[in-house]
Amino acid sequence: MELELRHLRTIRTIAEAGSLTRAATLLGLAQPALSAQLRRIERALGGALFERGRHGVRATALGELVLERTRIVLPAVSELQQEAVRFARARQEPERLRLRLGGTHGPLLGALVDRLAEAVPGATVTTRASWSERELAGLLAEGRLDFALAGTCGSAAPPDATHLVWREIAVDPVFVMLPAGHPLAAAAEVELSALAGEDWAVVPGDGCFADCFTAACARAGFAARRMYETDTASCVHLVQVGRAVGLCRATFPTTPGITTLPLAGTPLVWRHVLGWHPAAQAPDTAATVLAEARSAHAGAAARSDSYAHWLAGNDQPAGA
Structure with a gap:
């Protein structure tokens, strides 16, 4: 044998x-x-x-x-x-360009697909969604994805930063989602401590966001009572029915029955990044996808009234 x-x-x-x-x-x-x-x-x-x-x-x-x-x-x-x-x-002919995009939950993946359809009309674009940034990094390393939209909490390093290229798209404050009838829904911003008695809803991830949120709560003088970690649709439902308040990116789209508001002092931020393997992508292709990802984020920010108000009050461009 x-x-x-x-x-x-x-x-x-x-x-x-x-x-x-x-x-x-x-x-x-x-x-x-x-x-x-x-x-x-x-x-x-x-x-x-x-x-x-x-x-x-x-x-x-x-x-x-x-x-x-x-x-x-x-x-x-x-x-x-x-x-x-x-x-x-990497040796595929340009006229047969195929882009396999991965992304975590959020509005950017769909917006990027839309923008690439206009910027590179001959390309075939497919998508794969995952809540795990590490899974997306693994798919990039294995050659099963060409680009991945992911995110990190604050200044944390993206996964497998030694072998993959990660470029920043934008940095956003983390907002809170409240049901429209919540007593604080009409406020311009919300102190984290004012939500000490609430249950929370958030989409899962394998980075340090949960630890950063726990630390932010501790600095505000309380421990989160209960955390529902579930998909985006379930988070939205839990907020709409008043079962929990949610944490979301500032670009979260307008949703019936929900108000999104900034947290006072911006205790949490989210950094959007685009990743790829340097040996697998031509520089001009990577530059195009990165530019369109940044444009997609700017469009998402412009469509969010609460984010636009926050940006105006903080005198910052979107994603700064």
């Missing part, structure tokens, strides 16, 4: 799981089938890779040697596959 990459992945899974039973579950195999496969692999490599005991398996000296090489070979092959995909994408 010749050793294959799948055999190395099997060895790695057994070592990480610590037992054949758990490894079989992870690999979707019956334990007898996995045991038989392991015996074939061990014969091909010339000796036992694992010692079996009452508490699971432990790598032998030969097993440690193979695992050490596996930790080098598998990532190298994965990187080769990713580089090949990026190389193939």
